[in-house]
Amino acid sequence: xxxxxxxxxxxxxxxxxxxxxxxxxxxxxxxxxxxxxxxxxxxxxxxxxxxxxxxxxxxxxxxxxxxxxxxxxxxxxxxxxxxxxxxxxxxxxxxxxxxxxxxxxxxxxxxxxxxxxxxxxxxxxxxxxxxxxxxxxxxxxxxxxxxxxxxxxxxxxxxxxxxxxxxxxxxxxxxxxxxxxxxxxxxxxxxxxxxxxxxxxxxxxxxxxxxxxxxxxxxxxxxxxxxxxxxxxxxxxxxxxxxxxxxxxxxxxxxxxxxxxxxxxxxxxxxxxxxxxxxxxxxxxxxxxxxxxxxxxxxxxxxxxxxxxxxxxxxxxxxxxxxxxxxxxxxxxxxxxxxxxxxxxxxxxxxxxxxxxxxxxxxxxxxxxxxxxxxxxxxxxxxxxxxxxxxxxxxxxxxxxxxxxxxxxxxxxx
Amino acid sequence: xxxxxxxxxxxxxxxxxxxxxxxxxxxxxxxxxxxxxxxxxxxxxxxxxxxxxxxxxxxxxxxxxxxxxxxxxxxxxxxxxxxxxxxxxxxxxxxxxxxxxxxxxxxxxxxxxxxxxxxxxxxxxxxxxxxxxxxxxxxxxxxxxxxxxxxxxxxxxxxxxxxxxxxxxxxxxxxxxxxxxxxxxxxxxxxxxxxxxxxxxxxxxxxxxxxxxxxxxxxxxxxxxxxxxxxxxx
Ligand SMILES: Nc1ncnc2c1ncn2[C@@H]1O[C@H](COP(=O)(O)OP(=O)(O)OP(=O)(O)O)[C@@H](O)[C@H]1O
Ligand SMILES: [Mg+2]
Numbered sequence: 001x002x003x004x005x006x007x008x009x010x011x012x013x014x015x016x017x018x019x020x021x022x023x024x025x026x027x028x029x030x031x032x033x034x035x036x037x038x039x040x041x042x043x044x045x046x047x048x049x050x051x052x053x054x055x056x057x058x059x060x061x062x063x064x065x066x067x068x069x070x071x072x073x074x075x076x077x078x079x080x081x082x083x084x085x086x087x088x089x090x091x092x093x094x095x096x097x098x099x100x101x102x103x104x105x106x107x108x109x110x111x112x113x114x115x116x117x118x119x120x121x122x123x124x125x126x127x128x129x130x131x132x133x134x135x136x137x138x139x140x141x142x143x144x145x146x147x148x149x150x151x152x153x154x155x156x157x158x159x160x161x162x163x164x165x166x167x168x169x170x171x172x173x174x175x176x177x178x179x180x181x182x183x184x185x186x187x188x189x190x191x192x193x194x195x196x197x198x199x200x201x202x203x204x205x206x207x208x209x210x211x212x213x214x215x216x217x218x219x220x221x222x223x224x225x226x227x228x229x230x231x232x233x234x235x236x237x238x239x240x241x242x243x244x245x246x247x248x249x250x251x252x253x254x255x256x257x258x259x260x261x262x263x264x265x266x267x268x269x270x271x272x273x274x275x276x277x278x279x280x281x282x283x284x285x286x287x288x289x290x291x292x293x294x295x296x297x298x299x300x301x302x303x304x305x306x307x308x309x310x311x312x313x314x315x316x317x318x319x320x321x322x323x324x325x326x327x328x329x330x331x332x333x334x335x336x337x338x339x340x341x342x343x344x345x346x347x348x349x350x351x352x353x354x355x356x357x358x359x360x361x362x363x364x365x366x367x368x369x370x371x372x373x374x375x376x377x378x379x380x381x382x383x384x385x386x387x388x389x390x391x392x393x394x395x396x397x398x399x400x401x402x403x404x405x406x407x408x409x410x411x412x413x414x
Numbered sequence: 415x416x417x418x419x420x421x422x423x424x425x426x427x428x429x430x431x432x433x434x435x436x437x438x439x440x441x442x443x444x445x446x447x448x449x450x451x452x453x454x455x456x457x458x459x460x461x462x463x464x465x466x467x468x469x470x471x472x473x474x475x476x477x478x479x480x481x482x483x484x485x486x487x488x489x490x491x492x493x494x495x496x497x498x499x500x501x502x503x504x505x506x507x508x509x510x511x512x513x514x515x516x517x518x519x520x521x522x523x524x525x526x527x528x529x530x531x532x533x534x535x536x537x538x539x540x541x542x543x544x545x546x547x548x549x550x551x552x553x554x555x556x557x558x559x560x561x562x563x564x565x566x567x568x569x570x571x572x573x574x575x576x577x578x579x580x581x582x583x584x585x586x587x588x589x590x591x592x593x594x595x596x597x598x599x600x601x602x603x604x605x606x607x608x609x610x611x612x613x614x615x616x617x618x619x620x621x622x623x624x625x626x627x628x629x630x631x632x633x634x635x636x637x638x639x640x641x642x643x644x645x646x647x648x
Contacts (some may be wrong), residue, residue, distance in 0.1 A: 003526065004526075007511075007514070010514070011513055012512035013513075014512070014513055023544070030456045152595070184420070249531050300608075308508070310509075310511060310512075313509040313511070313543050314511070314522075314526070316492065316497065316505075317495040317497065317498065317502075317503050317522075317523055317527060317571070317572075318495065318499070318523065318527040319494070319498070319527055320491070320494055323625075406490075407470050408465055408471055
């Protein structure tokens with residue numbers, strides 16, 4: 001075995017330039033894939049993290065049909081007392097759930113006493129909301145962050161604050177219509193200005209849950225949306241399935257389901273972008289496979305062709321076809337390993353370099369998102385495994401041809 | 415003991431519609447330990463005959479026994495094993511493996527063809543290096559030694575497995591007269607030392623005279639069997 005490696009390695013060294021060029025090609029492919037995987041992966045997880053951690057949560061529970069008409073924030077599709085209690089019971093019993101926030105969502109008129117505009121409001125319990133959306137506090141651009149918000153206060157989204165020229169400490173009025181058609185107004189002090197983010201709810205305002213109850217004249221507990229944060233994102237599919245099972249079976253008097261459960265992917269258009277990124281990653285991996293396959297095959301076909309006479313010699317003196325096959329496969333394997341190792345080192349250095357130089361980028365309205373590319377061991381092993389396997393596969397046909405050569409024909413070849 | 419026996423051996427090459435009869439029914443037998451040469455003009459069938467004896471090419475008809483085995487109907491995988499076990503080869507253009515040193519070239523059959531343990535392998539290679547007088551060139555590569563030296567290494571490689579039969583098709587065709595003579599006498603010395611049968615082909619009458627038994631081939635037929643001037647080995 002050692003000797004097969006020795007002979008294969010020496011044959012690679014015999015054609016230094018060719019070996020170098022082929023390994024550079026493989027190296028480039030490996031670097032391209034690893035960098036793309038790490039950069040796009042960190043972009044993806046950054047965006048996903050932002051969406052889930054500052055607004056959506058990982059999962060949401062609503063009254064059946066709420067999401068279909070979410071644009072109008074229908075108050076008549078809120079979950080009622082018993083239903084809320086049921087969800088609470090299920091969530092409290094799930095060990096994977098880190099926190100959840102119960103929100104009333106409403107549309108209101110926002111008035112600064114001079115002008116009026118529309119605003120979408122989330123009424124929340126500040127403690128719950130901070131636990132379920134840990135990045136929300138970080139979005140407060142001006143104003144006191146500690147404690148998020150108190151009764152009588154409002155967090156105003158950046159765009160409305162600018163458009164309506166309101167500052168922290170100003171008083172504004174929210175006017176809302178409840179589900180019975182009664183109109184009511186209530187003054188709020190601007191507690192803070194909220195940075196906009198991409199995704200649904202990224203430009204909503206926040207008030208205290210108890211203010212919503214007085215504004216909308218709700219006496220019984222009632223909730224539009226329950227946003228759930230998990231301890232580990234990996235458990236999402238399981239928890240989703242469990243919740244669907246636990247809540248999906250509950251029917252109303254008409255025999256229709258009461259609840260609907262959605263994962264963040266169903267609620268955010270960014271999941272489409274994430275899926276595109278995954279697709280592009282796949283394409284780039286396919287390109288890598290093609291590059292490695294073609295370059296290795298090409299070089300091994302040349303290798304076999306140039307050494308026909310030599311193959312004839314070793315076959316004549318009794319080297320078995322399987323040894324000849326192994327000899328050429330090993331050559332392809334070593335070439336693959338060489339290219340991969342160099343590519344791996346360059347990629348890891350580049351990723352480390354990007355982290356050190358803190359590269360930032362803009363996405364949509366957001367500025368200065370910090371790019372922190374990471375690559376998982378799984379991804380590294382996968383790419384390394386694919387390249388090495390493809391290198392062997394690419395050598396298979398030429399090696400097979402070499403092993404099947406008739407020694408006399410091969411010896412006569414010049 | 416007879417080491418090669420041929421009866422009505424024929425070989426025809428078929429190329430499209432044309433059939434070329436390269437060997438047209440020959441009978442001969444060769445005793446173990448002989449130093450034999452096949453001579454004849456170009457195209458007379460020397461290589462064809464040696465290739466059949468070496469189990470590189472199956473006969474078209476007739477019987478052929480080599481080292482006590484009927485090799486006429488061997489399958490290609492069986493013949494590869496048979497060659498590796500019993501036959502050594504020396505080629506016209508030396509055919510050393512360019513990426514291996516002199517030592518490693520001689521060692522090659524003991525690793526890649528037979529499976530010798532390291533210590534025994536070393537000893538055997540040292541022994542052969544010394545026998546062919548190449549011990550001080552052991553670490554050179556084939557590209558760094560002369561044609562005559564390469565053929566010495568090739569002789570050592572053919573003998574290293576203790577093969578009982580060594581076949582050499584025109585082993586001196588690429589060497590000058592002096593070197594050729596030295597290679598032939600080296601082969602003869604090796605025959606004496608290792609008790610191996612040597613069969614070689616040549617069209618050079620000066621080389622032929624070193625052989626002990628000479629088979630003259632012409633047009634695929636055996637003309638004469640004569641004792642060469644090389645003297646008979648008993
Ligand atoms: N593969 C082949 N296909 C067709 N004809 C062949 C083949 N090999 C040899 N021949 C023919 O068989 C005959 C004998 O060839 P062979 O090579 O055995 O002669 P030789 O005595 O070794 O000649 P030389 O001294 O030139 O090496 C020639 O007529 C040759 O053309
Ligand atoms: Mg010939």
